[in-house]
Amino acid sequence: MRIYKGRILSFENPSSPREYRYMTVDDNGRIVALSDERPHVGGKLVDYSGSVILPGFIDTHIHLPQLRERAMISDSLLEWLERYIFPAEKRFADPEFAREVSHEFFSSLLRNGTTTAVVFSSSHREATEIAFEEAMKSGIRAVIGQVLMDMNGPEELLTTPEKAVKDIKAVASNWHGFDGRLFYAVTPRFAVSCTMELMRTAAEIAREMGLYVQTHLSEQIGEIEEVMRLFPEAQSYTDVYLKTGLLGERTIVAHAIHLSDRERKILAEAGTKIAHCPSSNFFLHSGVMDLKAHERAGLTVSIGSDVGAGPFLSMLEVLRDAYYANMMSPFKAFHLLTMGGARALGMEDRIGSLEVGKEADFVIIDPEPLAGADDDPSVLLSRLMILGDERNISATYVRGRRLAG
Numbered sequence: 559m560r561i562y563k564g565r566i567l568s569f570e571n572p573s574s575p576r577e578y579r580y581m582t583v584d585d586n587g588r589i590v591a592l593s594d595e596r597p598h599v600g601g602k603l604v605d606y607s608g609s610v611i612l613p614g615f616i617d618t619h620i621h622l623p624q625l626r627e628r629a630m631i632s633d634s635l636l637e638w639l640e641r642y643i644f645p646a647e648k649r650f651a652d653p654e655f656a657r658e659v660s661h662e663f664f665s666s667l668l669r670n671g672t673t674t675a676v677v678f679s680s681s682h683r684e685a686t687e688i689a690f691e692e693a694m695k696s697g698i699r700a701v702i703g704q705v706l707m708d709m710n711g712p713e714e715l716l717t718t719p720e721k722a723v724k725d726i727k728a729v730a731s732n733w734h735g736f737d738g739r740l741f742y743a744v745t746p747r748f749a750v751s752c753t754m755e756l757m758r759t760a761a762e763i764a765r766e767m768g769l770y771v772q773t774h775l776s777e778q779i780g781e782i783e784e785v786m787r788l789f790p791e792a793q794s795y796t797d798v799y800l801k802t803g804l805l806g807e808r809t810i811v812a813h814a815i816h817l818s819d820r821e822r823k824i825l826a827e828a829g830t831k832i833a834h835c836p837s838s839n840f841f842l843h844s845g846v847m848d849l850k851a852h853e854r855a856g857l858t859v860s861i862g863s864d865v866g867a868g869p870f871l872s873m874l875e876v877l878r879d880a881y882y883a884n885m886m887s888p889f890k891a892f893h894l895l896t897m898g899g900a901r902a903l904g905m906e907d908r909i910g911s912l913e914v915g916k917e918a919d920f921v922i923i924d925p926e927p928l929a930g931a932d933d934d935p936s937v938l939l940s941r942l943m944i945l946g947d948e949r950n951i952s953a954t955y956v957r958g959r960r961l962a963g
């Protein structure tokens with residue numbers, strides 16, 4: 559048993575945080591008590607007085623092979639993919655390179671306070687296996703999937719529906735559900751690079767094996783025009799995914815910027831979750847997602863860094879951009895980052911907040927250097943959200959184990 563002492567904040571409620579002084583975590587990494595007074599149980603006291611303790615950050619959209627491709631300015635998403643990203647992802651055919659970047663990727667996430675990440679790997683089965691191995695060793699929670707494309711990309715990155723199924727079965731049967739910490743996501747890249755047949759096959763295997771699904775939706779106008787040209791029978795971009803069976807409760811779509819109300823309704827009825835990626839959307843000039851419209855439609859919104867189109871691994875920096883994109887209180891921003899992420903994964907009973915019975919994923923924050931330890935939590939958290947970055951993270955815990963700091 560360990561008792562953590564600090565300024566503990568949790569965001570179950572988007573309009574006001576809960577605050578405690580002590581958090582007791584059992585040897586299985588589960589939270590057994592939260593209180594203002596020191597609990598009368600035996601256990602080692604871990605004293606973080608002067609620090610803030612927040613729920614672990616959940617990044618619901620990030621590309622592992624793009625870690626070293628950040629800040630590549632380009633005229634459009636499609637040009638950026640062709641000129642920088644596809645060539646970079648080809649390099650993951652080399653297992654040694656894949657291992658080096660995967661290791662760096664998960665340790666950097668943990669250093670930044672990210673305790674759960676939803677990850678696009680490259681188009682390679684072996685590199686995806688390696689990503690799982692490195693995620694396992696790091697102790698992080700992750701949902702990972704091999705990127706599927708079977709058109710409009712370089713030959714080396716293309717698959718076929720048959721090969722895709724073999725690859726998914728091989729990797730998902732090893733890793734999906736591993737230690738309750740690692741999961742597989744079927745990952746068709748986006749409609750521009752997938753045939754109907756590949757998307758249908760992907761949807762089927764995901765349903766059969768109970769896997770997550772992740773893809774991109776409606777990020778840029780030029781991309782949407784391309785989708786409508788490729789699938790002229792579809793009523794909308796969202797309709798393409800609906801027809802293929804890819805939309806469901808375990809599906810996360812990234813961006814979802816240029817949507818009609820009808821598309822929002824389709825997504826909401828399917829129970830599909832949104833990864834809002836504001837830093838990426840600013841970087842590629844994709845547009846601004848309308849958070850209020852999404853919430854009116856009943857959609858679950860979470861936050862993604864979308865590295866490498868997003869320049870920041872630090873979810874504090876991504877939150878700053880979320881605030882610039884849509885006016886919101888810092889409580890709401892941290893709620894989306896933590897509870898929103900947990901809901902996107904259907905894991906709100908296990909992670910996403912510091913509550914008794916949940917697993918102890920948390921971040922130790924030193925507010926002094928930039929933010930100052932203001933008494934008012936709203937001042938403290940706005941400073942952290944607007945000024946904070948990796949330097950404010952002094953330690954990261956997953957399931958009660960310190961993995962960074």
Ligand code: GUN
Binds near residue numbers: 621747
């Ligand atoms: N759409 C299809 N692939 C990608 C990608 O790698 N990054 C982003 N931001 N959008 C995409």
Ligand code: ZN
Binds near residue numbers: 620
């Ligand atoms: Zn992306």
